Amino acid sequence: MIRQANVITDRGSRYAVAGGTVAGRAGVEVFLKTLKQDKKIAKATHNSWAVILSDEGPVKNDDGEAGAGAVILRMLEREGLTDCVVVVTRWYGGVHLGGDRFAHVVTCVRAFLALWNGQRQGAKNA
Numbered sequence: 001m002i003r004q005a006n007v008i009t010d011r012g013s014r015y016a017v018a019g020g021t022v023a024g025r026a027g028v029e030v031f032l033k034t035l036k037q038d039k040k041i042a043k044a045t046h047n048s049w050a051v052i053l054s055d056e057g058p059v060k061n062d063d064g065e066a067g068a069g070a071v072i073l074r075m076l077e078r079e080g081l082t083d084c085v086v087v088v089t090r091w092y093g094g095v096h097l098g099g100d101r102f103a104h105v106v107t108c109v110r111a112f113l114a115l116w117n118g119q120r121q122g123a124k125n126a
Contacts, residue, residue, distance in 0.1 A: 019085055021083055
């Protein structure tokens with residue numbers, strides 16, 4: 001599991017990202033359960049996620065942050081990344097962010113992908 005806290009802070013809202021390899025829908029459920037063992041994550045306002053499962057295709061969940069799962073999913077599709085769930089966590093700060101929230105989801109997924117690709121590149125060079 002790769003996690004990055006405090007990716008972005010805007011008008012009181014805070015964002016984090018996590019992700020990792022999963023095997024099927026059951027793997028996604030185990031990943032989410034493990035992630036939410038962190039009480040801070042479990043108490044977040046939104047834990048939006050998406051994954052492209054090699055055996056089931058795309059799956060997403062906005063967790064109340066309408067459209068966030070679709071944004072994550074599109075980025076995973078562009079990257080060609082399968083069997084890797086990405087979760088963007090938001091703690092609502094009391095101010096509606098409008099369309100900026102989508103830019104923040106994109107920033108979080110980019111941060112994850114940079115770490116993910118860096119880790120894969122490091123494994124190739126080892």
